Amino acid sequence: MSDITADGLVTGSPTRIADVVAKSLVKRRAKEKRFRMYGIAAVAIGIGFVLLMFGTILNKGLPAFWQSTFRLDVTFDAAALNLPTRPVREEGQSMAAFQQTLYEWQNQVTMANWNGLIQTSLQKYLPDAKPASRLRALVSSGERFRLRDMVLADPNLVGQTVTVDLLADANVDVWLKGNIDRDLADNQYLLSPDQRAWSDQLYEQGVIRMAFATSLFTNVDSRSSPASAGLLGAMIGSLFMMLIVILVAVPIGVLAAIYLEEFAPKNRLTDLIEVNINNLAAVPSIVFGLLGAAVFINWMKLPLSAPIVGGLVLTLMTLPTIIIATRAALKAVPPSIRQAALGLGASRSQSVFHHVLPLARPGILTATIIGVAQALGETAPLLLIGMSAFVANVATTPFEQSTALPVQIYLWQANEARNFFEARTSAAIILLLAMMMMLNAFALVLRRRFERRW
Amino acid sequence: MSVQTKPKVVAKDVNVYYGDKHALKNVSVNIPERAVTAFIGPSGCGKSTFLRCFNRMNDTVDGARVVGSIQIDDQDIYDPDLDPVQLRARVGMVFQKPNPFPKSIFENVAYGPRIHGLAHAKPDMEEIVVSSLRKAGLFEEVKDRLHESGTGLSGGQQQRLCIARAIAVSPEVILMDEPCSALDPIATARIEELIAELRENFTIVIVTHSMQQAARVSQRTAFFHLGILVEEGTTDDIFTNPQEKRTQDYITGRFG
The missing domain is CATH 1.10.3720.10 (MetI-like)
Known part of the structure; x- marks a missing residue:
């Protein structure tokens, strides 16, 4: 048995001292183990929060990289657009005069009824949808300018039929992705009941599909057509x-x-x-x-x-x-x-x-x-x-x-x-x-x- | 051992202060040319501090102040007009711990000649590097890997590389601050042999805490204690017939 003096000093033979050391060793080991557990717990909590954060962000954000998009066969109908041919610079015409006629042509192109084209091509899929303007509203409002820009870039498109990807309206995207409850009262939706039904039909027909949202990378912010807002x-x-x-x-x-x-x-x-x-x-x-x-x-x-x-x-x-x-x-x-x-x-x-x-x-x-x-x-x-x-x-x-x-x-x-x-x-x-x-x-x-x- | 009549370095009443601390008190000593002078003494006695006065390395320490005069060949090295950079080209230094640059062996030796513009053409530089490595007794060991890392060498080789680096700029004086304290006995013996050879061409001042080493390599020895130069003389005299009791006590191992 080891003796402990009044000062708390351990005295005795080497084996006794070894006993005391062994006893204290148990305590020290337990302490070390506890400390290690605290460390692991701290790291685990930290990793947990990081995973939670990344999890929610990825969970919410990744679907936004795919966006409801119409794939439509748009016919650039010459009669519907009623466009003059693109002016060509005539012999002897001054540059300024040519520019002037070009501007006039561009103005006319801009003013053409592009929405009408979209409407006509949509009606091919849902001939009974009335009023047609409501059907057309399913396409994001800014997308008509895409058609305009195509013609401005290549006037020969007039008279042809081209397959074009057009972004759906933001509300359609929300509806199709289930980001809004489907059992709300009608007055709580921005889309009318028939619009919601058409969206579902077009989605089933494959006219609307989830396409990669390149607009997120190629567009700037937009308020008038939120669907095309980009970064x-x-x-x-x-x-x-x-x-x-x-x-x-x-x-x-x-x-x-x-x-x-x-x-x-x-x-x-x-x-x-x-x-x-x-x-x-x-x-x-x-x-x-x-x-x-x-x-x-x-x-x-x-x-x-x-x-x-x-x-x-x-x-x-x-x-x-x-x-x-x-x-x-x-x-x-x-x-x-x-x-x-x-x-x-x-x-x-x-x-x-x-x-x-x-x-x-x-x-x-x-x-x-x-x-x-x-x-x-x-x-x-x-x-x-x-x-x-x-x-x-x-x-x-x-x-x-x-x-x-x-x-x-x-x-x-x-x-x-x-x-x-x-x-x-x-x-x-x-x-x-x-x-x-x-x-x-x-x-x-x-x-x-x-x-x-x- | 014969001592040259005219000393290479003359230090007179040198005092060093680190802030408020008076680290070295009124030290005067003559360093003979082409000989090895050893500074011995217990830790903290000021021997390294004194050594660093000879190439003004104390200038780089914040709060250090050196008073007194040190002349090398009659030129005061603390003359305000003297550029310490110029001085350090004449007074090389080897440190306690081998400290090669993290560059190739070749670059380590070539660095000094390059910054001082001692060699412009490539063959000249190669000649300097090779002859310096030869003088440092390292060339045979590293001739096939001159372009490999200098820090990949063994401790003793690194220290010899540092000596080669120091002699590459052809200094007149080489200061060695406990150059063997980080080395094993075999590497130490090699450095000691090297010091004996270098003595032919250079004035060497070595700080050592090994009295045997001082006895083996030096011709003159100075014993320092508590910032004071206690005794200085030929190595034989200091070790066989010390005049001061403190010297006697130290070399017989009673303190230190």
């Missing part, structure tokens, strides 16, 4: 902003970090700067939006809702992240490498640029890309510089009005056509997440590539 404008806007962040924030951030870490004297001033950079990283992003509105828009008079302003605001927001992470990457380079270079007579900048920077590059790249990915998903500051405006065009320069992916998500989730846009919003979220994952994967690949340490 192209938002994606281009986000792309411009990311470009600006990469071009402005990355060089400034990396150079500032290199200077602060490798060259700046360590004194009060640099300490103060360091503290403030750390504080800036914690400033709520909406504050940067206010700053952007005040400085870039009110003072520098840059255009409202433009990616240039958004990009600059996101740059301000990303800079502290990039600086802090780059400094961490530089700090991680072993000091022996710096000493080796300095000891050989390399100047400070030679030691930094020849030896330290190459070793820190994977870390700097990862930091940069994660900073850019963070900027890509940021919404709050963009709302304050007017990027939540409804913009239905694709920006060709960063100075034109545009919207951005996260803002588009914000706008769509508040759209009054809830049944339709709920799924579309999730689809946009999937796209945004996919872009982020691509960025992160890119970061990983770069890291692997540069991390080839000797």
Whole structure:
């Protein structure tokens, strides 16, 4: 038996001490096991939430990538359209005069009864549907312009019959996908009872089918025909902003970090700067939006809702992240490498640029890309510089009005056509997440590539 | 051992401060040319700090301040007009832990000559690299893999690579800061042989915590304790006939 003195010290022969150790070992093992269980539980809860989030988003969003689409044989009936032939420039006709006749022709093409064509081709499938205009309303209202554009591009289509895919109205899509309860009172539907019945019939006939929603990628936002609302404008806007962040924030951030870490004297001033950079990283992003509105828009008079302003605001927001992470990457380079270079007579900048920077590059790249990915998903500051405006065009320069992916998500989730846009919003979220994952994967690949340490 | 009449390096009343800490107090010592001078002493006695004064590596430490004068060939190396970069081309250094660049063996040796513009044509550079590796006794082992990684070598080979890198810029003085402390006995013996050979052409100052090593490789020895140079003389004298009791106690292993 072991003796425990008044001080709590264990004394006795080696076997007794071994007994005591063995006893305490049981306790220690149990403790370790408990701790491991806590860890596993924490990880499991985390994974559970991630799966739940991804599950609901994918579940809601993926169906939106397939959309109710009519496949119709449209006859561009010359009599119904009643179009003159496309003018040809005559001998001796001035360019201006020719342009004038061309405009007149285009006007006439625009004014032609395109809805009539759609109506006629639909009636082939449901001859008894009356009134026909209600039947035609099953096709999304913007789709007639598609027919017009086809003829404008190729006037020879007149007189021919062409198979065309036309998007169904958003309400038809909602009805067919079961996104609205089928047992509601009539006055709660936007489609009349006969329209709902026709939709079902056409779906059974195969005239309406679920086709891949390319419009999601090729169209801009639309209010008049929600079925054709797409994300192209938002994606281009986000792309411009990311470009600006990469071009402005990355060089400034990396150079500032290199200077602060490798060259700046360590004194009060640099300490103060360091503290403030750390504080800036914690400033709520909406504050940067206010700053952007005040400085870039009110003072520098840059255009409202433009990616240039958004990009600059996101740059301000990303800079502290990039600086802090780059400094961490530089700090991680072993000091022996710096000493080796300095000891050989390399100047400070030679030691930094020849030896330290190459070793820190994977870390700097990862930091940069994660900073850019963070900027890509940021919404709050963009709302304050007017990027939540409804913009239905694709920006060709960063100075034109545009919207951005996260803002588009914000706008769509508040759209009054809830049944339709709920799924579309999730689809946009999937796209945004996919872009982020691509960025992160890119970061990983770069890291692997540069991390080839000797 | 004969000692040259004119010393290569003359240090006079050198004091080093790290912030408020007085790390080295009034140290004066002469370093003879083409000989090995060893600095010995217990940990924290200031021997490495003193060594780093000779190539102004202390300049790179924040808050370090060096007072006093160190002259190499009658030129004050703390002259404000003297560029430390220029000094370090004349005074090479080998560190405690082998620290080859994460580049090829060739690039490791070629780096110094390249930044100082010592060789422009490719054959010249190759000649410098090969002869430096030869002098460091490494060439035969690595001649077939000059373009492989320098960090893939064994510890002893890495340290010899660092020595080759240092001598590639033809320095006059080579400082060695406990160059064998991270190596096994066989690798240590090879470095010690190498030091004996290098002594023919270079002035060497070595910091070591191994008294046997100091006795084996050096001609002069300086004993440091608590930032003070206690005793300095020929290695034979220091080890057989020390004048100070503290030296006696240290070399007989009573403290340290």
